[in-house]
Amino acid sequence: MKHLIFLIIGNFMNxxxxxxxxxxxxxxxxxxASSFSDERLQRITxxxxxxxxxxxxxxxxxxxxxxxxxxxxxxxxxxxxDKKIPMKEDALFRIYSMSKPITGVALMILVDRGLIxxxxxxxxxxxxxxxxxxxxEAGDFFDLDxxxxxLDAATHTSGLIYAWLPTETIANDIYEEKNLHPxxxxxxxxxxxxxxxxxxxxxxxxxxxxxxxELASAPLVHQPGEKWTYGVGMxxxxxxxxxxxxxxxxxxxxxxxxxxxxxxxxxxxxxESEINRFTSMYTHKGASVGDIQxxxxxxxxxxxxxxxxxxxxxxxxxxxxxxxxxxxLISTAEDYLKFGQMLNDRGSFGEKTILSExxxxxLSKSYMxxxxxxxxxxxxxxxxxxxxxxxxxxxxxxxxxxxxxxxGGAASTIFWADPVEDIVLxxxxxxxxxxxxxxxxxxxxTYSSRN
Numbered sequence: 445m446k447h448l449i450f451l452i453i454g455n456f457m458n459x460x461x462x463x464x465x466x467x468x469x470x471x472x473x474x475x476x477a478s479s480f481s482d483e484r485l486q487r488i489t490x491x492x493x494x495x496x497x498x499x500x501x502x503x504x505x506x507x508x509x510x511x512x513x514x515x516x517x518x519x520x521x522x523x524x525x526d527k528k529i530p531m532k533e534d535a536l537f538r539i540y541s542m543s544k545p546i547t548g549v550a551l552m553i554l555v556d557r558g559l560i561x562x563x564x565x566x567x568x569x570x571x572x573x574x575x576x577x578x579x580x581e582a583g584d585f586f587d588l589d590x591x592x593x594x595l596d597a598a599t600h601t602s603g604l605i606y607a608w609l610p611t612e613t614i615a616n617d618i619y620e621e622k623n624l625h626p627x628x629x630x631x632x633x634x635x636x637x638x639x640x641x642x643x644x645x646x647x648x649x650x651x652x653x654x655x656x657x658e659l660a661s662a663p664l665v666h667q668p669g670e671k672w673t674y675g676v677g678m679x680x681x682x683x684x685x686x687x688x689x690x691x692x693x694x695x696x697x698x699x700x701x702x703x704x705x706x707x708x709x710x711x712x713x714x715x716e717s718e719i720n721r722f723t724s725m726y727t728h729k730g731a732s733v734g735d736i737q738x739x740x741x742x743x744x745x746x747x748x749x750x751x752x753x754x755x756x757x758x759x760x761x762x763x764x765x766x767x768x769x770x771x772x773l774i775s776t777a778e779d780y781l782k783f784g785q786m787l788n789d790r791g792s793f794g795e796k797t798i799l800s801e802x803x804x805x806x807l808s809k810s811y812m813x814x815x816x817x818x819x820x821x822x823x824x825x826x827x828x829x830x831x832x833x834x835x836x837x838x839x840x841x842x843x844x845x846x847x848x849x850x851x852g853g854a855a856s857t858i859f860w861a862d863p864v865e866d867i868v869l870x871x872x873x874x875x876x877x878x879x880x881x882x883x884x885x886x887x888x889x890t891y892s893s894r895n
């Protein structure tokens with residue numbers, strides 16, 4: 445009887461400890477989630493609602509998580525304005541350059557396995573790059589001081605360019621003559637009498653490695669590692685990953701990133717069964733790229749938003765074998781939140797390990813400080829593998845913590861993953877080159893909402 449009493453008392457005390465433990469865990473989670481003011485977070489909702497009401501954007505899916513739990517969801521506007529089809533939380537978006545961070549993780553998986561080194565020359569995998577030259581502003585060609593490396597391609601320091609960006613060499617002309625792009629071409633120059641802005645249905649190459657091999661025949665605009673120039677380096681990484689893994693780039697990402705993270709809606713094409721979730725994409729009359737001047741006939745197009753790619757007729761509805769890791773993926777806000785949370789958790793997601801601690805450290809290291817696009821220098825920012833990193837919050841224009849990783853897409857999509865605060869923001873819309881950049885406002889309104 446005595447032993448029974450002690451057993452009952454012992455179990456009761458253990459139960460009390462368990463109850464206290466669970467209560468503390470619940471309280472910590474509750475306090476963490478409630479560390480933001482719902483009232484102040486609604487300023488973000490109001491801002492995005494106003495932008496839709498003013499017909500500046502068609503609609504948004506914007507989700508912010510803290511400690512892996514949503515603290516704000518905004519789903520407003522339309523996925524197609526003309527047809528008045530409401531935006532939904534599971535809408536599919538063209539994420540364009542937000543494909544790059546995913547490509548960087550895919551690369552580091554193979555680095556983790558010892559199959560690729562960041563110091564490897566590109567020519568080890570794409571031999572045609574042994575003969576690549578550099579061209580200067582006068583049109584003179586020079587040999588490379590050193591080979592282009594995998595790290596160069598992953599940090600925009602290779603000297604490769606995008607044909608649509610303004611440079612002062614003949615490289616742009618060569619890119620255009622040879623159709624050196626792996627994506628659905630977007631004609632950014634607009635004439636006043638133009639009425640058709642649709643995207644051509646095809647890509648000029650049969651696969652990503654054919655593109656990479658042809659790209660080697662074009663010159664670099666500077667010596668490898670010399671400076672930061674935005675370009676197609678991340679698309680080359682897709683070819684390297686295919687050659688090393690023996691899989692298509694898309695299948696490699698599906699098996700090693702998308703499936704483990706539960707990113708069930710991320711791929712290079714929209715499945716036929718999901719067409720009704722796909723968004724239409726627009727451009728804005730006030731948008732400009734570099735020195736490209738755009739003209740619109742106000743009588744033909746009285747509104748600021750002009751449709752470029754209908755969800756019903758988009759080339760993304762057909763599988764294209766050119767799987768471009770620089771700009772080609774379709775995704776949802778929910779899928780990309782999982783990717784961002786994996787970054788905050790340093791390569792892990794729940795019980796799944798995508799990258800080792802060592803590989804994640806290499807991924808998230810800053811390899812070049814204060815890089816910039818089109819003459820705009822990002823102070824306090826560094827270039828990590830295929831994404832940006834805040835290296836000095838005091839100099840950056842953002843409230844995010846040191847170590848926060850981020851990138852955006854051409855259709856005005858945005859994400860960041862702040863590991864210190866354990867905040868992830870994913871902001872999806874579909875306006876190509878909008879003149880209003882919402883990153884600073886979203887950042888300020890998010891972090892100023894803390895209690």
